[in-house]
Amino acid sequence: MIQVALVLVILAALAAVQTRYLRHGVIYLGLFSLGIAFVYLLYNAPDVALAEAIIGSTLSTVLFIVALQKYKIFTIYYRVSGEDAGQDAASQSVIKSLEKFCTKQELEAQIIYTTEPIADIVENHQFSIIMNKQNMQYDVFIHENNYKIDALKTYLSQELPSINVKILED
Amino acid sequence: MTYYILGFGVLTLLSALRILMGPSIWDRLLSLNLVTTKLVILIILFASIKKLPYLLDIALVYVLLSFTGTLFISVYVQRKGRL
Amino acid sequence: MMAFTTLIGNCLILLGLFFATLGVLGIYRFDHFYSRALAASKVDTVGYITTLIGFCFKEGLSSFTFKVAAILIITLLINPLVTHSVVRSAYISGYKPRKEQP
Numbered sequence: 001m002i003q004v005a006l007v008l009v010i011l012a013a014l015a016a017v018q019t020r021y022l023r024h025g026v027i028y029l030g031l032f033s034l035g036i037a038f039v040y041l042l043y044n045a046p047d048v049a050l051a052e053a054i055i056g057s058t059l060s061t062v063l064f065i066v067a068l069q070k071y072k073i074f075t076i077y078y079r080v081s082g083e084d085a086g087q088d089a090a091s092q093s094v095i096k097s098l099e100k101f102c103t104k105q106e107l108e109a110q111i112i113y114t115t116e117p118i119a120d121i122v123e124n125h126q127f128s129i130i131m132n133k134q135n136m137q138y139d140v141f142i143h144e145n146n147y148k149i150d151a152l153k154t155y156l157s158q159e160l161p162s163i164n165v166k167i168l169e170d
Numbered sequence: 171m172t173y174y175i176l177g178f179g180v181l182t183l184l185s186a187l188r189i190l191m192g193p194s195i196w197d198r199l200l201s202l203n204l205v206t207t208k209l210v211i212l213i214i215l216f217a218s219i220k221k222l223p224y225l226l227d228i229a230l231v232y233v234l235l236s237f238t239g240t241l242f243i244s245v246y247v248q249r250k251g252r253l
Numbered sequence: 254m255m256a257f258t259t260l261i262g263n264c265l266i267l268l269g270l271f272f273a274t275l276g277v278l279g280i281y282r283f284d285h286f287y288s289r290a291l292a293a294s295k296v297d298t299v300g301y302i303t304t305l306i307g308f309c310f311k312e313g314l315s316s317f318t319f320k321v322a323a324i325l326i327i328t329l330l331i332n333p334l335v336t337h338s339v340v341r342s343a344y345i346s347g348y349k350p351r352k353e354q355p
Contacts, residue, residue, distance in 0.1 A: 004183065030202055031186060031205065034232075034236070046227075058236075065243060178270070194286065201280065227320075230323065
């Protein structure tokens with residue numbers, strides 16, 4: 001009995017570590033804490049099981065969800081050059097498409113218009129992606145450590161094939 | 171009695187497997203609820219076998235508190251990330 | 254008399270085990286999310302209630318029975334709440350059956 005419960009706990013922990021979606025990881029952690037409370041019970045430690053049932057399955061789930069809620073802002077720097085203020089129809093449609101991407105990924109888009117050069121933005125600001133418009137050609141710069149990089153590439157290749165994605169390295 | 175433990179243990183494992191492979195997040199939440207109820211039944215079985223009524227307090231705490239996490243996650247998903 | 258209540262308790266627990274098995278089977282057999290929700294809520298709750306009443310019969314009149322009855326009442330209040338919340342979340346989020354979505 002106890003070996004089966006331990007195997008269940010280990011499976012839940014492995015699934016929580018290597019899942020791609022953070023919300024699924026929270027659910028796996030709930031399963032993990034339920035199972036580990038049962039294992040404590042089988043080891044004749046009811047008080048520890050009580051504490052684990054309270055803390056693990058309620059408090060830590062709520063804390064993880066609140067942390068996930070904070071972790072959702074997707075900052076888009078839109079670099080405009082000189083007289084073009086980024087208000088024409090083509091730029092607006094590109095921005096709207098990027099916002100649709102953010103909604104799909106359950107992120108909140110925060111768009112900042114700027115005129116600084118790209119090197120300054122990379123050096124001085126927190127950014128998720130930088131959009132640059134040059135001669136009617138849009139470029140998207142994304143840092144190589146960004147974890148949305150594959151999703152953004154597949155989305156852009158389906159919706160807006162004219163945009164090419166460039167990867168910034170350290 | 172051993173057969174009861176065996177039966178409910180197998181059911182718990184099957185429900186947990188549905189959590190690990192369920193296609194959507196709501197399937198996982200439903201199966202988490204199933205696992206909770208099965209574990210409560212298992213704890214009551216152990217308390218009944220070992221004649222230790224204070225183990226029932228743990229089952230009571232399980233029942234009282236386990237729904238909070240499920241409720242939070244479902245509301246979180248329903249409002250698209252705004253809690 | 255004592256053996257008779259124990260017999261009734263064992264029968265009820267076996268019935269509960271049967272219903273719980275049907276519920277878990279429904280989780281695997283149905284291919285729409287909403288029918289899976291039906292199997293997970295109603296059928297499984299029937300199994301739960303039957304099993305706990307079986308424990309009450311089996312143990313006789315003691316503090317054990319009162320605690321089990323308290324657990325039963327709390328679960329009867331909470332279980333529909335959880336299922337309603339999950340299914341409402343799925344419906345408002347626009348989850349259509351037959352469409353795989355992470």
